[in-house]
Amino acid sequence: MTSSRQFTDADRALFGNRFLTAEVPTKTFPESGMSAVEAMRLVGEDIALEGDPARNLATFVTTWMEPEAQRIIAENLHRNFIDHAEYPRTAEIEQRCIRMLADLFHAPGETTGARTQGSSEAIMLGGLSLKWNWRKRRKAEGGSTESPNLVFGGDVHVVWEKFCRYFDVEPRIVPLQPGKYTIGPEDVEPHVDENTIGVAAVLGTTFTGHKDDIGGINDLLLRIKSERGIDVPLHVDGASGGFVWPFLYPDTAWDFRLEQVRSINVSGHKFGLVYPGIGWLVFRETADLNHDLVFEENYLGKTDATFTLNFSTGSAMVLAQYYNLVRYGRAGYTYIMQNMQANAQLLAEKLQAMGQFELIGDGDEQLPLVAFQLAEKHSYDEFDIAWQLSAERGWMVPAYTLPPDAQDVTIMRALVKETMSREHVDTLARDIEEACKTLEAKGGAHESERQQIITGPGH
Template sequence: MSGTEADTGSLTLAEQYLTQPAPVRRIPEGSLTPRAALHILQSEVLLDGDPSKNLATFVTTWMEPEARTVILENLHRNFIDHAEYPRTAEIANRCVRMLHHLYNGPGEPEAPGTACAGSSEGVMLGALAMKWRWKKARETAGQATDKPNLVYGADVHVVWDKFCRYFDVEPRQVPIARGRTVVGPDELEPHIDENTIGVVAVVGTTFTGECDDVLGIDALLGRLRSERGLDIPMHVDAASGGFVFPFSHPEFEWDFRLESVKSINVSGHKFGLVYPGVGWLVFRDEEQLPEELVFYEDYLGERDATFTLNFSGSSALILAQFYNFIRFGREGYASLVRAMNTNRDALAARLGEEDALELLSGEPRLPLVIARVRDEEDFTGTDLVGELAQRRGWMVPAYEMPPDNEGQQIMRMMVKINQSRELADALADDIHVSIADLRKRAAGQRVKRPVHRGHGY
């Protein structure tokens, strides 16, 4: 070996592997050691934000070690292989039955729904069921089926627009009136007709965490049945609220207690407290699923019925959902929701003292704080969240409200179970200092840029 050449046996892992750019376009020609590959990947994701400071996402960012063990031990278990893993299939059905009971569904059906990859798949499947039931009723009556429409407010998740585009349904999206944040029967009624396959109500919107007027919409649909003969179902998008309001507001009637509610989707990976992605579609009864949408096939030795958009997928997160159900029970979920709401209220109380901010209120609401910078300030919500990101790495979204409310920028701060009172107080402290600095800069004063530091000062 020459004096300029190094013996590869004497090179450290850092010099051998970590001094080269990461592969970005082509699979590398050679192999790495497991340790080197792990280090390279870990160094990349360090550039992401800290999930514990992510107040933007509704998605679960922490699970206890035993739950992570459930996930790790079952990642290789393919959920679709019901013949090979019949107990896993039974556990998934147990989860659906438990949710059906939690949502006050009538009777004791065996399989009133299905596990999904997330609430987006649940929305697609629930809306498809509504479309096919509408189509069958129209065909039976000898009426045209070429112009289905779906009625919903502009406070819905984008997945509802996707469904309409992908499955050829006219989207009748109702604007949110200026000064309002949710929709009710008065806004929806003018858009409903004999071609309406269903009406969507949101319980826990992504914009403000509030709920559409589900009771009022149910009354409207009941009146349309009796007065005009329009039998139109309601689907409740409870992606976020479905694991909150049964525990925080059990008297709140939004579920199968209402006659018009025929299907509900909920995200297990939000307040169901499971890592992404797992969701659930729950029907009022088994009659809500048209037989034409169920596929029967002989697969791996067993004739199996499936109602999914996906096929292969890990059972790990479905089993983790069942773990949570038996681990926490109703009392445990209620306690966790109370804890989140307690810290939410503490954060809201602190921010309510800031004269630069206006807080949006209203109940029932998800465990989050909604605030906006007052119009008279010389900085925006975007400026404030930028300061927070620089100061301590907080991830807080600032965004515009739906159409007809454009120009109404708000900030949303989600408070989850892994975000303690100490973190809530630290965030309030940083917001206070950031507002002071932004005001000084607006007044022409020289202010040092915030230094990104850890949790404690």
């Protein structure tokens, strides 16, 4: 015979968490609170149901930092970045980071920029400066400012389409094609006219990890300026590649070495190796930032200039970025990027050796990742493999279709980050092979299983 004791709140406080058996707050504002330990355990138990960040090969966002960096972050979570009057050293550290990135991107002289929540905000701000500068040029020429347009490829992040919709700019999107997943000058030229505020080119797409032909697009824009008198600036979306190409492909000119490149965004929380969210916008010259977008205010007791879509935000990730820049330097970032590239190449070799996968853009300059697809038809597809890896092995490897006009192409992508060791690569390769064998034996995933498949390229 079993006994059932009625436990009191005192018992629960002594022996465990009352939410082990009670329903957690989910809909209504709680009438009463709980102890700090209970609240901590409640949140921790919820998060424990999520995936392991170390096995998340979909996200580009940093999932590990050194203990010393984590300490800096923890000690500065309370520091509001926008309070420049009260925290002037933090503001100075932001400017140090901007100057260091401008140097990394070969800015020819004095420049300016901004820290942002990520590349999405940086792109919004960069796009606004393109629009404002275009409008200024058109007014000086006596032309209309009614119909601005922006040219970019279907390989961009969705934020570029958001910018166009939010700020009333016509998006001129170059569609992709099967087997061609980036854009070049021949794609851009038909779309450029006197109302083009700029061209956006991608350095390291989220879909396959490759770059647009930025050098070729720059040459096209120089020719258009010479022959037609239309000065169209080039913005480089280096969200992922801005912290990769300088270290893996230092001789490739994609940055301010190219005359028409006027602004660059980069995500510190991707290959800048900082936790989310931190991004950067860097201009070629101070004149490339339209001054009408800069606000001067003395809300906090000191006149200060702000160029941001946000206001209050934490200082911790700015300080963490500066920590990484001085901690690693060029030599350290090169070491880390080359290690990631070596493991990506190893994974690619292992996938190719299985005989059933085709690599996407193998041998081209690429982010440290492997983009691949099934080489021929099977009883299962890439989405089935993604589900099998997630359900049976805990790996988050996305499967997704590409943007128009390559929407019939399905690929997978495994991002190889700093924490992915040689042993992880070996294990992942074995798990992919075993997943294929399992799917072959059972004829693919069941429809109910397919609903759980991880899709989307990840960010």
